[in-house]
Amino acid sequence: MTALTKSLHRVWKSAQFYIGFHRDPEGRERKEPHVWSPKNGRATIHKNPDEQEAFVVLKSAEGDAAQDVQIKLRPDVIVLRRDYNDAWKGVVVDPFTVSVMVGGVFIRINYDGSISRDDxxxxxxxxxxxxxxxxxxxxxxxxxxxxxxxxxxxxxxxxxxxxxxxxxxxx
Structure with missing residues (x-):
């Protein structure tokens, strides 16, 4: 066993890929999305995330649902979100910026290396x-x-x- 494997601790226990359908087959908006896990683990990223979205749920090894992370795969951004109050709550990655919400503070790292912090x-x-x-x-x-x-x-x-x-x- 290497020193690295000895020092690692388990943060995540599982990952599950889902597709959320926000409209029914007739095109009506659902109150709650119909969530489905594709058997082949593949999905097209829909152009309108209000209709359909692909996401991965990482379950916390601690068993605390607030520490679970949802990774939303959208056509223009990747969004990581969780309900954990003691650390970051949201991360948005687009082609030019990485933005993080931490304790009510919004931090943005731009493509040129500049950083902004807004509280x-x-x-x-x-x-x-x-x-x-x-x-x-x-x-x-x-x-x-x-x-x-x-x-x-x-x-x-x-x-x-x-x-x-x-x-x-x-x-």
């Missing part, structure tokens, strides 16, 4: 070049990528530290 009261961006921007209801702050310039703007003041010194001006 509803403020948004923070780390740009691809390393500069940092923070926006709240009362202040905007910016730090340059090399850390040599900082600025803070409020409704009645602008303060900046540059290579030429400190500037503070009432607005």
């Amino acid at each position: 509803g009261d403020s948004t923070t961006w780390v740009e691809a070049d390393g500069s940092i921007l923070k926006k709240t209801e009362s202040v905007d702050a910016v730090i340059s990528a090399d850390g040599t310039e900082l600025s803070r703007r409020t409704p009645d003041n602008l303060t900046a530290i540059t290579d030429r010194g400190l500037v503070s001006k009432d607005r």
